[in-house]
Amino acid sequence: MAVFTSVGLDDVQPWIAQFPLGRALALKGIASGIENSNFFLTTERGEYVLTIFENLSFEQLPFYLQLMRHLAERDVAVPAPVPNGAGELCVPLQGKPAAIVSKLVGSSEMSPAPVHCAEVGAMLAKMHLAGLDFPLHQPNLRGLEWWHGAAPEVLPHLSAPEADLLRAEMHFQDAFHASAMYGRLQQGPVHADLFRNNVMFDGERLTGFFDFYFAGCDTWLFDVAVTVNDWCVDLATGVLDEARVRAFLDAYHAVRPFTADEGEAWQPMLRAGALRFWLSRLYDLHKPREAEMLTPHDPTHFERILRERIATPAPALDS
Ligand SMILES: Nc1ncnc2c1ncn2[C@@H]1O[C@H](COP(=O)(O)OP(=O)(O)OP(=O)(O)O)[C@@H](O)[C@H]1O
Ligand SMILES: N[C@@H](CCO)C(=O)O
Incomplete structure (x- = not known):
């Protein structure tokens, strides 16, 4: 179980207006993961992952999200966080910190060669x-x-x-x-x-x-x-x-x-x-x-x- 905070398309629609992503078209909870609530989010601009942070605070998140942005800008394969219109990478959703990042293609390789x-x-x-x-x-x-x-x-x-x-x-x-x-x-x-x-x-x-x-x-x-x-x-x-x-x-x-x-x-x-x-x-x-x-x-x-x-x-x- 990896959706601890339940959010529906109706909750996300007004919230997503602050991001340059167009309208939200679909939202689907992701079953794996044990720390945060994760969702696949489809918008008019493409496929993303929405994360609601269950244990990390607004003060702790800039290091992680800015690091991902820094690495993505230098061609390291990591999800790129999407800033809102005010340039913020992390904004409240249902009272908890939340972020949107680009969706990676593929799946985990659990039997690596x-x-x-x-x-x-x-x-x-x-x-x-x-x-x-x-x-x-x-x-x-x-x-x-x-x-x-x-x-x-x-x-x-x-x-x-x-x-x-x-x-x-x-x-x-x-x-x-x-x-x-x-x-x-x-x-x-x-x-x-x-x-x-x-x-x-x-x-x-x-x-x-x-x-x-x-x-x-x-x-x-x-x-x-x-x-x-x-x-x-x-x-x-x-x-x-x-x-x-x-x-x-x-x-x-x-x-x-x-x-x-x-x-x-x-x-x-x-x-x-x-x-x-x-x-x-x-x-x-x-x-x-x-x-x-x-x-x-x-x-x-x-x-x-x-x-x-x-x-x-x-x-x-x-x-
Ligand atoms: N940027 C992304 N692109 C594609 N899929 C993602 C992305 N981020 C997360 N996922 C999917 O969501 C699942 C859960 O994500 P994640 O492992 O970050 O959850 P968590 O609860 O934060 O962590 P964990 O259980 O590893 O402590 C992953 O296994 C993966 O399938
Ligand atoms: N990778 C850690 C879990 C926290 O992500 C472990 O296997 O103990």
């Missing part, structure tokens, strides 16, 4: 470069500081081996994040949640990245690690598929070459990417938000990935 991973790698590198001159700044709100707040909250709910792993990995990540090598890694706006369900494909052609609502400024390599941990993994075991990893990394490297520091940081960063989602899934499971609408994802998937990344080195980065 190396060819899909190469497309994602190349577009991610292009996105990182295009974000270099993005003027707004917001930290990754699910970064090290958040991990330090979340870990003590979930620890009482863990078994002894799980608690030992979490404590040891936090310790390891503190040292990694404090290192001079970490301090030299290139930073900028990152997607930070680029899982298979947040990318659209039309056959083997990537048509767009979407769901930017965990984006923030962090190291580019963190984004690479999060993305590889999802796109290049065997979902049953957490083991990385070498052919997909190579395809992803080679395609990224061809657009934006990795540095020697990134080569050194690669293994700990894959662990950081796994820890981030193990922790957030544990947190969502044990500390659900008030008026929570989502079914928590399984944390053990990322516990398995974390243990696997500690035990087995991933294919190296070229630099």
Whole structure:
């Protein structure tokens, strides 16, 4: 269920007059998604997606929407937000923040082959470069500081081996994040949640990245690690598929070459990417938000990935 705020064509008709889109012709709720209410919107000018934000406020949204606009203007495949007549990207609908973005063609590729991973790698590198001159700044709100707040909250709910792993990995990540090598890694706006369900494909052609609502400024390599941990993994075991990893990394490297520091940081960063989602899934499971609408994802998937990344080195980065 992904329409939490119900809106009909009659509600949208007067509201849409502020956008240069003509009249609304059709509105259809989108069934997938767990954070926001999403609708396919057909207007006299074409096909769009209308999102009503259920958890994000008017203050938080400019970073995400301006970033999407900035990237779309630089030919990165992302939905382009449509400004209203006053130039605003986010305006209230039924008392909640809402935005209209262009509709991407295609569907998510949930069983990716190396060819899909190469497309994602190349577009991610292009996105990182295009974000270099993005003027707004917001930290990754699910970064090290958040991990330090979340870990003590979930620890009482863990078994002894799980608690030992979490404590040891936090310790390891503190040292990694404090290192001079970490301090030299290139930073900028990152997607930070680029899982298979947040990318659209039309056959083997990537048509767009979407769901930017965990984006923030962090190291580019963190984004690479999060993305590889999802796109290049065997979902049953957490083991990385070498052919997909190579395809992803080679395609990224061809657009934006990795540095020697990134080569050194690669293994700990894959662990950081796994820890981030193990922790957030544990947190969502044990500390659900008030008026929570989502079914928590399984944390053990990322516990398995974390243990696997500690035990087995991933294919190296070229630099
Ligand atoms: N710009 C777009 N173009 C085409 N389809 C879109 C677009 N944005 C969203 N969708 C569709 O809507 C669905 C839900 O969107 P999204 O994943 O952003 O929902 P969410 O509730 O915000 O996120 P999530 O469940 O991933 O946390 C997607 O799976 C996709 O099918
Ligand atoms: N991608 C996240 C969900 C939030 O988008 C997860 O799999 O835990």
